[in-house]
Amino acid sequence: MFSKSCKYAIRAVLFLAINTNDDTKLGVEELANELDVPKHFLGKILQQLAKNKMVSSTKGRNGGFYLSEQNKAANLLSIIESIDGKDIFQECILGLDHCSDANPCPYHDSIQKVRREFLLQLKDETIEASATRINEQSLKLKD
Incomplete structure (x- = not known):
């Protein structure tokens, strides 16, 4: 679903x-190593x-990327829309151009229910709350 x-x-x-x-800030290289993702791709x-003011950064010797309290108060939906666009939740699950409420594919109605619930969670939960749940469950963010 997401790129x-x-x-x-x-x-x-x-x-x-x-x-x-x-x-406390992290540079791109350190972050890329921690997440096991390509450094240049992650840097972009x-x-x-x-x-887009979704993360904060400072330049210089002790610079890097970090999340301010304001960044943490945002939601993951804003991150998703910033990268994949606002239409990501409207696209057909099968990739069909003509799929819509008026002309649904076989999975349209089922996936729309799941998408609505997921969208509500993404809107209602702050980044900080999501991060806390991940941290409490000891989930790894590596590939």
Whole structure:
């Protein structure tokens, strides 16, 4: 459902939420190693997220990426829409161009119910709350 870029963005944001703050920052190389993702690819994703104010960054010797309290108060939906666009939840599960409420594919109605529930969770839960659940469950954010 999500692009590889979007999956990397989600994982990076959640990792930053767990491991950084205004005083603790991570560079792209360290973050890429921790998440086991390509450094240059992740760097471009993080630059896009920083440009859209989804993550914070500072330059210089002690610089890097981090999540501020304001970033943590946002939701994952904003990250997803920033990377994959606002239409990601409207696309046909089979990739058909003509699928719609008026002309549904065989899975349209079933997937729409699941998407609505997932979308509500993504809207209602902060990044900080998502990161806390992941941390409490000791889930690894590596591939």
